[in-house]
Amino acid sequence: MPTIVHFDVPADDLERAKEFYSGLFGWNFEHPPGMEDYYLIETTGLDGEEGVRGGMGHRGSPEQRMAGYIGVPSVDEYAEKVTDAGGKILNRMPVPGWGYLAICLDTENNIFGLWEENSDAK
Template identity: 30%
Template structure:
């Protein structure tokens, strides 16, 4: 059985700004494309690896916001990641918090207004 989620999209208003933000915070390189008239910055993917991938998306029906679902990005160091977020104009919404044996979590607002979560073991 595969994991229940296979792909995600993060809504953005300014694809260039959002791409720069995620490139600096996480070190990702994006592939830019347009699919069915929707501008996209595709996160890196390796279909042989576990986990899912997704895209930053700009289109009429994509509205950034803090409400709704939370995406958890894995990071090796939450403190360093939050420092990068703050240096790029993002903000901390939920500070680094222990979740016991499962590690640590935090949430931040990206430069587009989305709430993104972090997890570190």
């Protein structure tokens, strides 16, 4: 069953947001290689097990909010399901070496993402 596999936190001040979330929830932040304006976030569940991973980068627009990403076997297949259900695909792109991403809008104007892991993505 598809489930949330990633979340993104947009921030106006990355260091301030990093301090807030690490202090509040104990989240760990790391820069991935070559991405100095983006952090990967590691979380831990209440049971001590690894939690959902996330990312944090600069806010793209004043309207941008925190968004969840749903892991699916095929972005193409689920993008079609989104439109069939009345939603919209706002953007679709490869993330080279990692997978495929689609940014979607549901019927209530909420943004969410679809994520397909694929190390062959180009």
